[in-house]
Amino acid sequence: xxxxxxxxxxxxxxxxxxxxxxxxxxxxxxxxxxxxxxxxxxxxxxxxxxxxxxxxxxxxxxxxxxxxxxxxxxxxxxxxxxxxxxxxxxxxxxxxxxxxxxxxxxxxxxxxx
Amino acid sequence: xxxxxxxxxxxxxxxxxxxxxxxxxxxxxxxxxxxxxxxxxxxxxxxxxxxxxxxxxxxxxxxxxxxxxxxxxxxxxxxxxxxxxxxxxxxxxxxxxxxxxxxxxxxxxxxxxxxxxxxxxxxxxxxxxxxxxxxxxxxxxxxxxxxxxxxxxxxxxxxxxxxxxxxxxxxxxxxxxxxxxxxxxxxxxxxxxxxxxxxxxxxxxxxxxxxxxxxxxxxxxxxxxxxxxxxxxxxxxxxxxxxxxxxxxxxxxxxxxxxxxxxxxxxxxxxxxxxxxxxxxxxxxxxxxxxxxxxxxxxxxxxxxxxxxxxxxxxxxxxxxxxxxxxxxxxxxxxxxxxxxxxxxxxxxxxxxxxxxxxxxxxxxxxxxxxxxxxxxxxxxxxxxxxxxxxxxxxxxxxxxxxxxxxxxxxxxxxxxxxxxxxxxxxxxxxxxxxxxxxxxxxxxxxxxxxxxxxxxxxxxxxxxxxxxxxxxxxxxxxxxxxxxxxxxxxxxxxxxxxxxxxxxxxxxxxxxxxxxxxxxxxxxxxxxxxxxxxxxxxxxxxxxxxxxxxxxxxxxxxxxxxxxxxxxxxxxxxxxxxxx
Numbered sequence: 008x009x010x011x012x013x014x015x016x017x018x019x020x021x022x023x024x025x026x027x028x029x030x031x032x033x034x035x036x037x038x039x040x041x042x043x044x045x046x047x048x049x050x051x052x053x054x055x056x057x058x059x060x061x062x063x064x065x066x067x068x069x070x071x072x073x074x075x076x077x078x079x080x081x082x083x084x085x086x087x088x089x090x091x092x093x094x095x096x097x098x099x100x101x102x103x104x105x106x107x108x109x110x111x112x113x114x115x116x117x118x119x120x
Numbered sequence: 121x122x123x124x125x126x127x128x129x130x131x132x133x134x135x136x137x138x139x140x141x142x143x144x145x146x147x148x149x150x151x152x153x154x155x156x157x158x159x160x161x162x163x164x165x166x167x168x169x170x171x172x173x174x175x176x177x178x179x180x181x182x183x184x185x186x187x188x189x190x191x192x193x194x195x196x197x198x199x200x201x202x203x204x205x206x207x208x209x210x211x212x213x214x215x216x217x218x219x220x221x222x223x224x225x226x227x228x229x230x231x232x233x234x235x236x237x238x239x240x241x242x243x244x245x246x247x248x249x250x251x252x253x254x255x256x257x258x259x260x261x262x263x264x265x266x267x268x269x270x271x272x273x274x275x276x277x278x279x280x281x282x283x284x285x286x287x288x289x290x291x292x293x294x295x296x297x298x299x300x301x302x303x304x305x306x307x308x309x310x311x312x313x314x315x316x317x318x319x320x321x322x323x324x325x326x327x328x329x330x331x332x333x334x335x336x337x338x339x340x341x342x343x344x345x346x347x348x349x350x351x352x353x354x355x356x357x358x359x360x361x362x363x364x365x366x367x368x369x370x371x372x373x374x375x376x377x378x379x380x381x382x383x384x385x386x387x388x389x390x391x392x393x394x395x396x397x398x399x400x401x402x403x404x405x406x407x408x409x410x411x412x413x414x415x416x417x418x419x420x421x422x423x424x425x426x427x428x429x430x431x432x433x434x435x436x437x438x439x440x441x442x443x444x445x446x447x448x449x450x451x452x453x454x455x456x457x458x459x460x461x462x463x464x465x466x467x468x469x470x471x472x473x474x475x476x477x478x479x480x481x482x483x484x485x486x487x488x489x490x491x492x493x494x495x496x497x498x499x500x501x502x503x504x505x506x507x508x509x510x511x512x513x514x515x516x517x518x519x520x521x522x523x524x525x526x527x528x529x530x531x532x533x534x535x536x537x538x539x540x541x542x543x544x545x546x547x548x549x550x551x552x553x554x555x556x557x558x559x560x561x562x563x564x565x566x567x568x569x570x571x572x573x574x575x576x577x578x579x580x581x582x583x584x585x586x587x588x589x590x591x592x593x594x595x596x597x598x599x600x601x602x603x604x605x606x607x608x609x610x611x612x613x614x615x616x617x618x619x620x621x622x623x624x625x626x627x628x629x630x631x632x633x634x635x636x637x638x639x640x641x642x643x644x645x646x647x648x649x650x651x652x653x654x655x656x657x658x659x660x661x662x663x664x665x666x667x668x669x670x671x672x673x674x675x676x677x678x679x680x681x682x683x684x685x686x687x688x689x690x691x692x693x694x695x696x697x698x699x700x701x
Binding site: 017033035040043045047058067068071072074075076079080081082083084086092093094095096097098099100101103106107109 | 181221224225226227230231232233234235236237239241242243244245247248265270537
């Protein structure tokens with residue numbers, strides 16, 4: 008875990024870590040918000056962590072029991088399982104800036120290059 | 121399903137479900153609204169979570185209504201541990217699928233908002249939990265933590281509104297807890313959304329004694345008690361104490377119980393107290409209140425009935441020893457299990473806790489007779505109004521249980537107002553009074569009132585000796601009542617008077633006797649005299665007759681001698697009248 012730590016210190020949108028990003032997107036059915044969220048997520052991942060990510064979409068309407076595990080309340084919620092620590096981003100991910108901050112891909116307050 | 125049921129019984133205004141909390145159903149006239157949310161608000165540590173948990177557990181255990189506890193503050197393990205002290209085994213209930221605990225934890229630092237969202241996740245979780253066990257009851261404890269966890273209050277508010285709507289549609293009965301806010305019922309104005317039933321809990325400290333209180337602020341579509349009701353959290357859970365139970369419909373027995381003092385029974389229409397009545401024995405210090413209580417308990421034990429004796433002043437050993445001195449062996453009844461003492465300082469806890477202890481002890485021991493000695497000591501714990509309301513509840517409770525209760529009450533000097541305040545609740549009021557006269561103090565007893573029976577209006581003197589309690593007639597003179605030595609002295613005087621009169625009567629009797637003797641003696645003398653006179657007179661008559669005859673004979677003889685031609689008329693001689701004898 009300590010290996011990934013330097014990545015956070017660098018003021019770069021590039022992630023040097025070799026780890027794959029494990030992302031979970033919790034949705035409740037095929038709502039417009041969930042569709043938007045998935046599209047936004049894909050776009051961001053392709054831009055910033057190309058090829059190093061794995062997105063799992065969990066539909067709580069199909070698997071309601073899974074909501075408890077990640078303490079999901081809001082829909083949609085993106086959970087960064089790896090790298091640790093766990094981060095949660097609520098909403099349809101339309102605010103890219105906030106998503107990047109939430110995923111620790113960018114420091115809070117830093118402007119996009 | 122629920123809504124269909126309510127449609128069948130259209131005329132019924134509102135269906136209610138038992139809250140499972142003792143007393144709360146009475147205040148709310150049957151319980152919480154069925155299929156609707158109830159808001160329970162109050163400050164930290166006033167028992168919101170506990171009330172909600174008991175609602176759930178009692179529902180699951182007693183009414184076969186499974187429940188979901190969604191906890192936003194404590195996790196499952198903490199909750200389980202916390203309520204284990206109340207005897208709720210949440211692990212077992214979870215295993216039986218009667219209760220689902222769901223801990224919702226939102227870590228603010230993990231969260232970033234990026235775009236629009238809703239709280240569908242919460243709905244999904246809740247829905248899943250409800251459906252997994254077919255829950256009928258739901259607790260959300262405390263939703264307000266969401267305000268801290270989720271930055272967007274606008275979304276939260278609209279989602280909460282949707283949540284309550286959704287819960288109503290789901291037909292589950294819900295308790296939502298919330299923190300009390302400044303000047304508001306809840307910090308975040310949840311009462312705006314939950315409008316059906318609002319219960320406010322309060323925890324107040326008054327003169328170092330804490331009292332918990334509950335108030336039903338609103339209950340849409342139902343009448344409810346509007347007062348503040350004290351409540352308790354004890355080892356048996358939550359209990360609200362309504363000032364009185366719903367009606368005054370307790371049975372009235374016509375069975376009579378001996379007071380344990382023979383003469384007192386006589387004063388009470390010859391038979392003693394009614395079963396289930398409440399008796400106030402008031403008096404100043406040292407007038408024998410406890411002794412009257414102990415005698416009553418003793419009499420109950422002799423009948424084989426159990427009694428409970430609450431002591432607020434003395435210890436058990438002390439009273440047993442003291443009562444030995446008036447010939448009451450209470451120790452034997454304790455050993456036989458017919459008598460139990462509960463000694464406690466009034467100030468160790470608040471009135472409500474006392475009330476609960478008494479309730480508890482009575483429920484467990486099931487006595488037929490209860491003595492609370494002295495009931496006035498409870499006044500030190502609460503105000504007069506509180507004490508009165510507590511006693512009302514107590515008496516009500518005793519009557520429902522058909523327990524005869526005796527309340528020795530200490531009065532100071534002149535008859536105190538507290539005595540007057542509680543006396544109207546009592547069926548029998550026995551007043552013990554110190555009567556001072558002639559340099560000594562004696563105990564006087566009289567019956568001020570005794571509902572439903574003929575009772576003596578006389579003052580009696582109480583004599584405490586090693587033979588027990590005796591009541592004797594006092595000397596009621598035209599100006600004053602005499603007791604003690606004055607009474608004995610008076611009795612002596614009266615006895616002397618009686619003796620004197622008796623002697624006088626005897627003397628008169630003897631006088632008559634003597635007079636009679638004298639008279640008869642005189643009669644005898646006169647009689648003797650009379651007889652002597654008669655004898656004398658008879659003698660004279662005889663002599664006269666003889667003389668007559670002699671004379672006649674001699675005249676005849678003379679005539680014969682003279683050879684007279686006239687025949688002497690011997691037989692027709694007038695003087696011969698006295699001669700036939």
